[in-house]
Amino acid sequence: xxxxxxxxxxxxxxxxxxxxxxxxxxxxxxxxxxxxxxxxxxxxxxxxxxxxxxxxxxxxxxxxxxxxxxxxxxxxxxxxxxxxxxxxxxxxxxxxxxxxxxxxxxxxxxxxxxxxxxxxxxxxxxxxxxxxxxxxxxxxxxxxxxxxxxxxxxxxxxxxxxxxxxxxxxxxxxxxxxxxxxxxxxxxxxxxxxxxxxxxxxxxxxxxxxxxxxxxxxxxxxxxxxxxxxxxx
Numbered sequence: 355x356x357x358x359x360x361x362x363x364x365x366x367x368x369x370x371x372x373x374x375x376x377x378x379x380x381x382x383x384x385x386x387x388x389x390x391x392x393x394x395x396x397x398x399x400x401x402x403x404x405x406x407x408x409x410x411x412x413x414x415x416x417x418x419x420x421x422x423x424x425x426x427x428x429x430x431x432x433x434x435x436x437x438x439x440x441x442x443x444x445x446x447x448x449x450x451x452x453x454x455x456x457x458x459x460x461x462x463x464x465x466x467x468x469x470x471x472x473x474x475x476x477x478x479x480x481x482x483x484x485x486x487x488x489x490x491x492x493x494x495x496x497x498x499x500x501x502x503x504x505x506x507x508x509x510x511x512x513x514x515x516x517x518x519x520x521x522x523x524x525x526x527x528x529x530x531x532x533x534x535x536x537x538x539x540x541x542x543x544x545x546x547x548x549x550x551x552x553x554x555x556x557x558x559x560x561x562x563x564x565x566x567x568x569x570x571x572x573x574x575x576x577x578x579x580x581x582x583x584x585x586x587x
Contacts, residue, residue, distance in 0.1 A: 381484040385411055385559075387548040388480035393455030395463070395473045402459060404452040409480075410551045411559055418448040435554025462497050465518045473498055481544035491540030505536045 388409040395402045405419040415432045418425040425444035427433035459475050474497070481491035494504040501515035503522055510533050514523040526532040552559065 381486050381488065383482045384485055385483045385548060385552050386480065387544060387551065388478060390478050391451060391476060393459055393475045395459040397471050402456045404455050406448050406451065410555065418445065420452055429555060429558065431555035431558050481540055481548060483545065483548060489541065489545045491544055493536055493540065507540050510537055
């Protein structure tokens with residue numbers, strides 16, 4: 355379960371956001387884990403919405419939103435599989451991420467010299483277990499329907515989309531901790547969580563045969579509406 359360390363978020367039509375993953379693995383995917391976080395600022399000062407949703411093999415299994423204020427299970431297998439404290443732990447992370455998202459929206463609005471209004475920030479982070487036993491992972495951030503910054507797992511470096519994102523890249527690389535946290539999550543924590551979730555829901559996942567949301571649809575332009583996320587709950 356990722357904390358929002360390197361996260362950012364989605365919403366609105368995001369047609370220019372080509373994909374949330376820098377590349378799609380060539381080797382067949384056996385299982386996948388995604389966490390999608392969405393933050394939305396509204397015209398009124400201090401007002402924002404936030405939602406997080408987790409997917410295993412494209413199947414939504416957990417959800418948090420700022421109105422309910424509690425991480426909740428979406429499948430029986432995750433409810434039965436994890437320890438009770440998982441939900442309180444996850445809720446604390448999401449509450450923290452919600453505050454970071456709100457602050458991030460303010461920073462980016464100022465950085466792009468925009469007026470107050472409806473703006474969105476989003477991030478999608480996750481990993482795939484491939485048929486050859488290897489792991490593919492990625493993390494990408496978007497703002498108002500555009501690429502902002504992404505993390506390349508192979509090089510261990512951030513890839514900015516414009517001059518505003520370059521400021522973020524320089525700061526994160528100077529601090530020297532963000533890349534390490536991304537690498538640790540994508541290489542170790544995410545695959546470990548994926549294997550646990552597969553174990554909890556093996557029977558249902560095998561029965562559905564991966565008939566959740568296709569990987570190709572886990573992109574900003576397809577997950578770019580609040581209504582889409584609400585339908586998954």
